[in-house]
Amino acid sequence: MPHGKKSHEFFERAKKVIPYGVNSNFRYWGDNDTPVVADAKDGYVYDFDGKRYIDYRLGFGPIILGHADPFVNERVIEAIQHGVTFAATHKYEVSVAERIVEMCPGVEMVRLTNSGTECTMHAIRIARGYTERDIVLKFEGCYHGMHDYMLWSTASGDPAGMGDRHAPSAYKQSLGIPEVMRGLVQLAPWNDVEVLGDILEKRGEEIAAVIVEPILGNGTALTPQPGYLEFLREQCDQYGIVLIFDEVKTGFRIAPGGAGEYFGVLPDISTFAKALGNGYPIAAIGGKRDIMMMVEPGKVAHGGTYSGNVVGTAAAEATLEFMSTGKVFENLNRVGTTLMKGIGEILTRHGVAHYVHGTPAMFGITLGEAKPKDFRDLYTLPDWKMYEAIGMHLVENGVMAEPDGLEPWFLCSDHTDEDAAETLQKYEDAVKHVLNK
Numbered sequence: 557m558p559h560g561k562k563s564h565e566f567f568e569r570a571k572k573v574i575p576y577g578v579n580s581n582f583r584y585w586g587d588n589d590t591p592v593v594a595d596a597k598d599g600y601v602y603d604f605d606g607k608r609y610i611d612y613r614l615g616f617g618p619i620i621l622g623h624a625d626p627f628v629n630e631r632v633i634e635a636i637q638h639g640v641t642f643a644a645t646h647k648y649e650v651s652v653a654e655r656i657v658e659m660c661p662g663v664e665m666v667r668l669t670n671s672g673t674e675c676t677m678h679a680i681r682i683a684r685g686y687t688e689r690d691i692v693l694k695f696e697g698c699y700h701g702m703h704d705y706m707l708w709s710t711a712s713g714d715p716a717g718m719g720d721r722h723a724p725s726a727y728k729q730s731l732g733i734p735e736v737m738r739g740l741v742q743l744a745p746w747n748d749v750e751v752l753g754d755i756l757e758k759r760g761e762e763i764a765a766v767i768v769e770p771i772l773g774n775g776t777a778l779t780p781q782p783g784y785l786e787f788l789r790e791q792c793d794q795y796g797i798v799l800i801f802d803e804v805k806t807g808f809r810i811a812p813g814g815a816g817e818y819f820g821v822l823p824d825i826s827t828f829a830k831a832l833g834n835g836y837p838i839a840a841i842g843g844k845r846d847i848m849m850m851v852e853p854g855k856v857a858h859g860g861t862y863s864g865n866v867v868g869t870a871a872a873e874a875t876l877e878f879m880s881t882g883k884v885f886e887n888l889n890r891v892g893t894t895l896m897k898g899i900g901e902i903l904t905r906h907g908v909a910h911y912v913h914g915t916p917a918m919f920g921i922t923l924g925e926a927k928p929k930d931f932r933d934l935y936t937l938p939d940w941k942m943y944e945a946i947g948m949h950l951v952e953n954g955v956m957a958e959p960d961g962l963e964p965w966f967l968c969s970d971h972t973d974e975d976a977a978e979t980l981q982k983y984e985d986a987v988k989h990v991l992n993k
């Protein structure tokens with residue numbers, strides 16, 4: 557997206573005082589292409605030159621009801637008139653926790669935090685405290701936030717550094733992570749029953765938690781093989797391991813009750829963020845009563861000045877209330893299905909082998925003959941150059957889909973059938989452009 561004049565000037569200003577002009581490394585697309593937003597409403601964002609984009613990035617997933625949703629904003633505006641942070645329990649915290657317990661199967665108690673990173677970090681500590689074990693097993697290509705526990709072999713990594721798939725080594729994702737942390741994490745390839753079974757046979761008794769994205773939300777929205785999540789559940793039961801579903805992307809998005817509802821497999825702890833607050837910062841750790849009660853003062857530490865603050869909880873209360881009307885998923889699933897089907901048909905019509913993965917609320921596309929099943933496949937099999945070229949053409953033409961195909965397309969309930977039709981038209985233009993037709 558080569559910036560227009562005003563957007564360019566704005567980004568130059570940003571770069572003078574903010575490294576690379578962004579407050580999260582994932583947002584940087586280069587000096588000329590990094591998105592800048594001056595305004596957002598419903599399913600659209602606008603840059604500083606007033607150009608409109610149909611937005612399928614949606615802040616990397618939080619926006620489920622549309623940007624600047626009036627129902628959510630009004631609740632927040634009303635709530636903040638009465639104070640925002642008290643270091644005391646208030647009504648919005650309780651009503652949000654009650655709704656999460658009601659909506660998410662298996663969740664009996666909830667603690668609130670502010671971000672996905674914060675909630676996976678605390679969930680892991682709770683699991684370690686509960687089991688009195690230190691090692692956490694994570695899967696290649698899964699992303700669980702920015703803390704040092706989990707920044708190993710994520711989707712930004714190179715499988716060349718991840719070793720043999722039968723004996724995976726942890727690939728350090730950042731400078732600044734102490735080397736001693738490596739000993740606290742065990743890696744496994746996602747969707748591979750055999751390798752996981754072998755690892756757990758050797759190390760099962762040492763492992764505090766298995767943490768997993770139930771759909772690869774940072775890897776093209778790949779879905780688990782039938783029976784895979786059930787296998788994780790059985791293995792965790794066998795070895796006394798706490799099973800954590802990281803639902804930061806899937807929660808309140810693939811279904812009102814997240815992956816627990818969608819797949820019918822229940823973890824011991826779930827972590828939620830993103831769609832929970834429709835873009836306002838709020839996150840939650842939900843789990844079984846006996847595990848959650850470990851956060852007793854003097855046992856497992858969980859805290860935070862802003863945990864459960866009025867802004868985030870009022871937004872979440874309104875978001876979940878609106879979701880309970882059922883309208884959100886009806887619209888979002890219809891428009892998302894049109895896009896998934898339509899994109900598939902366009903690619904077929906132009907002779908491009910492909911797979912469409914995920915669910916209507918959060919889907920990904922791989923271009924290529926072979927169907928990827930895990931992160932290693934994603935790294936090697938699809939034609940990402942072509943994917944990116946299509947993505948950049950879309951962005952230039954007002955469809956804001958992430959040109960990095962590991963990041964799914966996200967839908968919100970404000971996306972319309974007209975948006976889908978316009979998107980498909982522009983998708984076909986982009987494919988033709990890339991194929992030089």
Ligand code: PMP
Pocket residue numbers: 616671672673674676699700701702769773774802803804805829830
């Ligand atoms: N877990 C998952 C599955 C995520 O996708 C993300 C963010 N993309 C995080 C955790 C971290 O969340 P946050 O950016 O709010 O810290």
